[in-house]
Amino acid sequence: MTPARSEAAGKPAIISMRGLRKSYGIGTPVETEVLHGIDADLAEGEFCALIGPSGSGKSTLLNLIGLLEPPTAGELSVAGQSTKGLNEQALTVLRGRHIGFVFQFHHLLPAFTALENVMMPAIIAHGVATAQDEAVAHDLLARVGLSSHEYKKAGQLSGGQQQRVAIARALSLSPRLILADEPTGNLDTHTADDIFALLREFNRERGSACLIVTHDPRLAARCDRRIELVDGRLAASTSVAEPA
């Protein structure tokens, strides 16, 4: 395995993976290992693409990092805290505090308005929405250019608009890490560029590290670093020249 040291030397790692393995169907005849020992770091504030062909384990790796499923073996630390032996409650707290998700199919809550969707992580964390939470949500929606759509339900927004809301939502608690699973996967090129630019902007401005799963080589090329997965193994970790 190639140890993939963080390129942004000197900065502490927000994510640290050591020998991370994931198997499905353990104890059944169809047991399959999807990730065969991943060693990689992601530094604070780093903007990184996770690329690789379909079925290479990108989404699985993202789910492990997002603490949505436990690794079968290996070490995973998030924000300097080892996740080994943490119970579901502790993992939930860690996830809520440090990680924001942007999913491919935007996954907004259809029963809620755009504003409420953006406030939701704060409502979950604080129990009830505070005035501060609302101010932040207004602010974020203005930043993604949706001030006039705040009170629309998710279903009344276009795909690109929904993805903007999803990004605003991921940022609502100013997480140190944003995990995006093909955030531009089902958007046209123009909208995809917009969404990508938005992520990059927030990354620069707030210092949130981003790990973006993408199939689009054009977008991958615009990241600080590319981590490539092939058949559940780390194939390459390339630093990209900083785009202007």
Place this chain on the structure above:
Amino acid sequence: MARPRLPFEFLVALRFLREGRMQTALILLGVTGGVAVIVFLSQLIAQLQSTIIDRVLGSQAHVVVRPLEEVNLRARSDPASTAVIEPRAQRLRSIDQWEAIVKLAEDQTGVVAVSPVVSGPAFALRGRASKSVALLGIEPDRYRRIVKMDTYMVRGKFQVEGTNAIIGTELAKDLGVTVGDKVFLRAAGGRDELLQVTGLFDIGNKDLNRRWVFTTMKLAQSLLDLPGGVSNIDITVTDIFDASDVAARLQAGSGMTVDSWMTTNSQLLAALRNQSVSNNLIRSFVIIIVALGISSVLVVSVVQKQKEIGILRAMGTSSNRIMGVFLLQGALVGFVGALSGVGLAWALLQIFSTIYRTGDGAPIFEPQLDTGIALSAAGIALAVGVLAALIPARRAAKMDPVQAIRA
């Protein structure tokens, strides 16, 4: 301000319910119907039973203390001889130490009123009419707490003193007397007295209206030759279904014969019990059906909301809070259903009380809702809602967020 003011679990539970419009409406309808049936039925049966009990117990004491029966005892049993022991005729006797027994009865828990009564057979005579009556010597203040005589008075007050007497309307008709007239009373022992009628009552039972003659205890004692004695002690208890327990305790404490209305009216009691059993059976089934309804709707909702559950989990919601969201949905459905169910039951009572009437046009039952029944039905609906939500809520909590999001 567009900020939602509700705490997370309430906010999400309410939105989920609102989103599943048709399902929510149907299940609310189910809970409403169930609660209405339970409340209406309980109210109806409670009222009908209390009406029947009122009618039966309206003219009799809950518990009555009588002297022991006199029996012939053999001085010695001699195995060499046999004997036929004939039962003795029971003469009118006083209860031994009745003041002590009145005191004992008053000290029992659950006893509301105690009234010593001197009663015995007599004839009421006027002109050529001679009617067999039951003479009742009472203290009005004590006796009106046993039988609500005040409510039955047609003329005059339920008050006796000197040689005053209160008689029933039927007896008055038979003898051709009314308030102010005099009636000659002769007791079985031959003692007699001229009584002045000062009041007429109508107990709603012609037989009793024809037989009961109330006088003072003193007068009855002298007429029946029971100086200073009483023939029985009437007792009212707080909970009428406690009567047999009170009777048993009194019997043990006093050594007298003590009967409760429950033994004297055992068939009525059996009928009431059967009615209660079938009511409970119906209630149980309705509760089970309502619970199954809530449960199945929420199970479907959990499956439908799979993706949302996954998103909420990814955003930092613990599985316990997801569980809370679904339990709350059950509780909300139960609570709102209970409110509307109680409302519907109230409406049904209004309607049926105008439809069902007795022969003389009075409603069989009052269209009132007992707060106790309404509150307990609402409490049950709430509890059933939460319990029914338990299985779907656990399912939602156990859902793997990754699978849920992918779905």
